[in-house]
Amino acid sequence: MPSLLENCRNFFDTDNLYKILNVEKTATEKELKKGYHRQSLAVHPDRVGKDEKDEATQKFQTLGRVYNLLQDKTRREIYDETGDIDEENDVTQDRDWYDYWRLLFHHITMTDIKNYKEKYQGSEEELKDLKEAYIDAEGDMDVIIDSVLCATIDDEKRFTDILADLIKKKEIPKFKAFTNEKKSKKNARKQKADEEAKEAEAHAKKLGINDEDSLTALIRKRQDSRQAASNDFFAQLEAKYAEPAKKKSKVDGKKKKK
Structure with missing residues (x-):
């Protein structure tokens, strides 16, 4: 299975997690969440046809994992200092990112x-x-x-x-x-x-x-x-x-x- 950074390079042409969310390295928790929201709207799998669904889903999942890592203070500090990601202790890989997204954001009416x-x-x-x-x-x-x-x-x-x-x-x-x-x-x-x-x-x-x-x-x-x-x-x-x-x-x- 490709690593998170490999997926980042594959789907977003960069392994800079901040760039993927379109925020600065100094971004606050609120700015991270706003960046994730904006980017997730643009890449949400519901916005593409059946032929592109699988790839869009993987991209959406990758984006979720990027945000999840950066909003974790300890993991973010490690990434900022070393540029590496501790994937061995990443328990979010099998998370349902659709449900996670719906929990974070209010549904527009x-x-x-x-x-x-x-x-x-x-x-x-x-x-x-x-x-x-x-x-x-x-x-x-x-x-x-x-x-x-x-x-x-x-x-x-x-x-x-x-x-x-x-x-x-x-x-x-x-x-x-x-x-x-x-x-x-x-x-x-x-x-x-x-x-x-x-x-x-x-x-x-x-x-x-x-x-x-x-x-x-x-x-x-x-x-x-x-x-x-x-x-x-x-x-x-x-x-x-x-x-x-x-x-x-x-x-x-x-x-x-x-």
Whole structure:
């Protein structure tokens, strides 16, 4: 069986455990957990097809073992000092990493998404994200809408007005893709959005599910069509504000939240 470091090199092209979690060597326990959460969303086996499932599962398990080691103070100190890993005393190799992940992180609900959307839209955070998306996409509205959290075709007019004002104030550069966008491109974007909405609605109707599940289906449809795990709508949203699952303890034979 390959060692943990061998798996790290195989799946992440590095044996630097901190780099795998995308954190600094001085990372706090909270920063380690946040880094693990972000990375686990990007490599979670549920995000790939059957053909890639086995490899994705191994990568997910490797990531879990990396986090588990670094959050153990003693094992982390040994790794920091020597660069080696004591695998002989690693009792986590056979752990169910799916269950471990679910214990650590709160499951996102549609209510969470709606609440976040209400706080996010129109905020300084959204404005910052919009500016960055505009510059990164060089004014391509297709990419901008796909990049900004919670954005849909309904936000296009609002985004256009905001960006036009920022260009006028010279806070962002002027890109031809934005200022000279052809009407045919706008129409194609609207048509695509309408088709996705109809597909989600039809899917919900077929399964007899409610509007919230229909929204979930639409989100899943969007992430499937983009095929961009690290930038996908649902993953970004979870990584931004998901809360850790609350620990439970048994009191008088009954479970009670701390």
